Structures are given as structure tokens and as C-alpha cells.
Amino acid sequence: MKNMKNEEKKEIEQVKEPDKTEITGKECGKQAFEVDRRSVYKCVQCGTCRSVCPVFDVVGWESANTRGRMLIIKSLIEGRSPSEDVLSSLASCTTCGICASKCPAGANPPEVVEAARTQLVKCGITTGAQDKLKSGVLTHGNSFGETKSRKHWLSKSELSKLPEKSDYVYFVGCFDSYRYPEFARKTFGVLQRFGVTLLPDEQCCASPLLRTGFREDAEKVMERNLEQIRKVGAHTIITSCAGCYTTLKNNYPEELRVISLPEFLAEHLEQLNLKKLDLVVTYHDPCHLGRHNKVYDAPRKVIQAISTLKEMKNIKENARCCGGGGGVRIGYPDISLELAKNRLQDVPEGVDYIVTSCPLCVRNLRDAGGDIEVIDIVELVAMAME
């Protein structure tokens, strides 16, 4: 029961004092807060989103739910000077999109929040975590600020054999490159037989920049990837990260054919010769693969071809967020972790693994420390290929 859970919840709120650093710089004048008014005024303040926003569920303040965010943005476009005290509201949205899927008025709050973040960046109002993300991506091409090669997980001979031209590019992403190189290795292992190549100098997909408001910087990074995609001559980009997937598909200026790893696997099941495993698993829908792009069936098809699927309590458009996205994992780690713990409550009894198809979800759900191991779908597939 919800009430019991609430009692055990760690209190993560702090006394909120007014912030004295009102920023009224030139660019932050009334006209400058350019968020499309119509998209904000669609909100009728009904509060439907209040009952689903996972961040609000753990924080409890009105400013931490969708309606509060929409209200704050409305106040800013109507002339209230932005100050740092809007950050705990606007920077703590995971962009999970469950509010948008439930909003009767058809508002798209995560889109509005991203637009507002872009305006805040213009005014120089950012969290330290945002700045760190940005500097990592701009200086080193990855969100972690790692300095080693992005392809460190490939052997020298594999590196030398990478085709210069190919129809298919495997876009590895920062997470698999630096945090889960074993996923990268396995994914590449599966895809290699289809002749995929890697970009010569892959950069972060720019998702962290876009989600946290650094639109102009993101454009430069996207262009660097695009140049390489053109050079390789690929018509299809395959990626195993939900964040990269939605960014490449929906934010890149050029229309690319982007497919997620589970979609690719589902399309090529027969060629993969997978054996059936004696395993019962559940599946966590990553927000940016599921709700944002409606990729629900492909991962389920792959899982069911290999093992027995037992669904979580809330699935597909109702799946709760792992807490990792939108810069929340790095900006508000306590909140992020509580969200992951809540998501683990949806796991059914009697499963051997929690499978998902996004390294950020893997990371966050693992950090929440449940008893059941969290794995990426490629690991399940690799088991079935052994």
C-alpha cells in the first residue's frame, strides 16, 4: 500500500529558502524567455500528471511535479525573472514522458521543460552537474569526461579490420564505451556478421546536452557525428542505448534511419540461431525507447524467443521511470536512486533477471541494489548464442 511505502521513504527534501541571486541580465529579459506559449497554455492545471510524476512521488513538493514545472515556466514567460530557485524544479525532470502520455489536454511537458532549460542556459542559470556534463562532452566527446579512446574495448586487429564504408553503423554511445565495454563488445560481436562498422571518431550523441538545455553546443556535436555518418555512407544507424536512439532519431537535423538494437535483433532472429534458455525474466521499458518512440514489441519478441517473459507491474506506456534520465542521475542522485528503488517494486516474483535495453537504466537499477540481477538485452542474447 502506498501509505506504508511513504512512511519508509527517506526524507530528501530540505528547507527551501528564497534564493537571493535573481538574475536579471539583458538576455533574461521578458522577451528572451522563448518557450512556445501555446505549448505551455495547453495545460489546464488539472493535476492528472501529479498522480504519475515519479519525481513528485519521492519529493512531495508541488514544484517537483509536472504541473508545478509548467506553472513555473508560465510565470517565466509572463515576465518573472528567472533565478536559481527554479532549478530544483526544472532540472529535476527525468523527461520520462509519462505525464505527456496521461495529459488529457495533450500537452508535452518534457518538451516544454527542455525548451525552458535551454532558456535558462542562455541566462547562465545551470546546476554544477549540468556544467560538468557539458564540459565532459565538449572537451572529451563523452559525458563522463573520460580521456581514453572510445574504442578501447576493441583489440588492435579488430580495429584495423573495421570497414571504412558500410551500410550499417553501430553507434556505441558513451555508456557502453566507458561504463559497460562488455555490452559494447557483445553488441559488436552480434552485429559484426551483418557487416557493421563504427564511426572513426564517434562523439557523444549529444543527448545529455539536449536534455539539459545546451542546444547550441549540442548542434556542434551532432554535426561532427553527422559528417562521419555521411563519410561512411551508412543508411542505417543501430544503437543499443535508448538515449542515443531517441536523440539520433528525433533530434538530429538530418533524417536518419535509426533502429534500436532490440528492433534489429527482432528483425534478424532467424539468422541469429538463438537457443531457448531455461530462464524466466522480466522487462523494464526504458522511457526513451518505449513511451517516447513506442518500441514495445521488439524487445519482448526477442526475449520471448529465448526465455519466458513475466511482465512487471507497470509496463509499456505505464512503465515507471528508472530515474536515470534528463540529467537527474548526475544532478539529483538521491532522487534518482529513490526512483530506481520504486521501479524495482514493480518486479514480479520468481524471475531470474531484470532485462532492459538501455545502459543508463541498467546502471540506475543496479545501483538501487535489488536481489535480482539487472542485465542488458544483449547479454541475454549472448547467453543464447553460447
Next chain:
Amino acid sequence: MDITAELKKIVGGRLSVSPSELYCYSSDASQVKGMPDYVVRPKSTDEVSRIVRLAYENEIPVTARGAGTGLAGGAVPVGGGIVLDMSGMNRILEIDIDNIQVVVEPGIIQDALNSALKPYGFFFPPNPGSSAMCTIGGMIAYNASGMRCVKYGTTRNYVRDLEVVLADGTVIHTGSKMLKSAAGYDLTQLIIGSEGTLGIVTKASLKIAPLPKTRKLVIASFENAEIAGQAVVKTFSNGVIPSACEILDRVSLQVLKRYDPNLVLPAEGDVLLFEVDGTESSAREAAEQIMKVCAPLTLSIRLAESEHEMADIWAARKLVGAAVSRLDPTKTRIYVGEDVGVPIKQIPELLKRAQEISEKFNLPAMKYGHIGDGNLHLALFIDVLNKDDWDRLNRAADLIHRTAIELGGTVSSEHGVGAARAEYMEAQWGPALEVMRAIKKVLDPKGILNPGKLGL
């Protein structure tokens, strides 16, 4: 006195004075606005009592708030002061099936309560369209009700006892676990519908009802809303009491289809939804009787195929009021004049007048509502960026309120008066309003509890 410091002593970190936070508490789902000076999120009756006592001693307004889904500005601190966000006090304290009741804190969400009751085969019947998000405290304070009111009544019919913090911080109980009592004034009923102006509810004992074995839904369409109104009157006078009886005019129908394109709804006309519940045979019999009585007036009539279809139709119906932008993204539904009610016989007349008002002010409107209890939701929508639209909107709302009073009805059937409809209390109540004012004065001599509401 440093009020911030004093409040902090009581609630610790659950206090905010940050401008952005305060702004989020300066409105609800209505057009009423008012900035608080402090927001606190109490966790216990003792904390509420201490906060109210502090406010009493320092003559600071205190406004309780549930989920802020109210449509009359009841939770908006129009006089500033302290907002008590009660939504964190959301525990179910006792499910007492033997006494057919449940004891809850006021912040529990209606749907959450019903999810917890379902395994026992019981439910708390008042079901506003906002049941997924509104709190029991807000429902009690507004005497909220919903689509099943026609058979099951309003929140008022389900409250046995309330724990209430009075204006000076004193904690009282207004009732008991008893089904009936003949001892003294009925303070429970006084607090219900008082909109936080007489005391803060910190606990409630609620009567619950067994879940019906089955529900059936009849979907009928009519050439116009007036004929639909006649069908309702005819159904009732034939002795059938549906568990819900809703009207959706043709504009609402279009919005509903946009909201959920998979719904199978009549192609044309104004629609009535009749729900009946009970055992399989009693529900079937009632549904057949409705179909027989209404058939001569309808364009089409049918029984919903499955429970699944019924659930989808109800889910969409519940939120149709907020979904206008789906029809026209430049229009937003503004909740004003949205909750009038008239005696059931006057329904066809109200529908006619509502249509005339919408035409007179050249405002597109949806008409839908709990027609079975005389409650019509007139949803006017405007381009919020157009000043002239606002002006016509407010004039139309004023006229609809006056029309309802003229027809012997009420300016609010379920959404409450708050600040939005306070100006009509005199016209609706005459000298009875003075009695309400006298009660308020005795219970809240300093006028700190939710000032500016109910026309007091």
C-alpha cells in the same frame, strides 16, 4: 515573531518559502490566484494543531490544500499566509470490514483508497472525474461527488467521523464509528462542504460499500441535447435508478473521439451513457428497461460489449473536460461557470439556455455532465492569448450562474464555491447566508481559516 523559524521548529524540512515553490501553490485548477507566504507539509495531527495555533496567535491566514485539483479556488490562499499541503498525510489507518468502514488520513488519493479496498470487495463510491488525483480531504471539504452520485450519493453520505483541528488548534472528533447517533448537533455534516473555513480535517472514518457484482452500460444518441434531457426524465419517472447517467453533447463526443480514437461511439447526435449495476439479472433487466423506455426518442441505442469497453469509455469520459485542446490546439478549456445544477425536471430548459448563452457570446462549448442528478458541466473554451475571449467568457459564466439560480438550482453542484463563486452566495441563499456567517464567527473568531471563501 520569526514565523519561518517557528514553522521550521514544527515541520523541519517540510517548509518552503522559496518564490518558485510558493508560486506553485498560488493556484489550483480554477482561475483564482493568490500567493502564500509559507507552504508547509505536515505529517501528523499534532503538527497541524501546532501550526494552526501559531497562526491563530499571530493572526495569519491558513489555507488547507489537498491535490489542488479544485475548480473553485478553495485551496488558493487569496489572503496570503500559510498553505497547509495535506497531501503527505496519506495513510490508510484502518480497514475495518466488520464495521464496513475505513479510517484514513485526508491526503489519500481517491483511487489509491479504492485500489486498497478492491481486494476486500468494497469501494468508496463517490467518484469525481478527478479520482486519480484528488484527495479525500479535498472531497470532504467540497462535498465532491461524481458520476455515480445519482445512485450512491455524494461524499456527505459516507462520512461517519472526522478528526478536525479547530482555529485555535484544539482537536475534536465530530462523530463515531456508529451507524447512527441522536446525540447533539451533527458537526460531521457541518464540516463536510465547509471548504476548510471551519477547521482542518486530519482524519476521516468513511463508510464503504460492497462492489456490485456487475455493471452494464447503455449508450444512446439523440437528435439534440434537449431530447436527451427528456429521455432522462422519462427513465427516472419509470422507476429506474441507474448507477450513472451522463450526457455528452456532440462537441464532447468529438473531443472524446480525439482523446481515445479506439472508442466506438455513436457517429452523430448528443449521447447519454446510462450505467446500471447489481447482480447479472437485475442489471440486465434495468438495462433492458432503459433501452425500451428511451428507444422511441433515440437515433441509436446499444449495450456496451464488454467490461473492457466500459472501462475505456469511463476513463475517457472522466477527463473529457480537460481535453478540448485536442480538437483545436489554439483553444484551452477554462473552468468557469462549469458546475451549475438544476432540479431534474428543469434539465431540458437548462440545456437550451446553455446553448443560447454559448451562441450569444460566440464561445464554443462542450456540454456534458451528471445529468442524472441535474448537474451540467458547461465547458467554455477560448484562445487564452486573446483578451476579448476572456471578457466574453466571464460574461457568459456570470449569466449561466444566474440562470441556474433563476431555475431554482445551484451555482455549484459538486465543485464548491471557494472564491470563484463567492459572489453568488447572497443570491442563492438570501438570509441563510447570515446563519453561515454566524457559525463561521463562532468557530473562527479571528477569521484565519481560509479567508475569502464561500462568500462569508
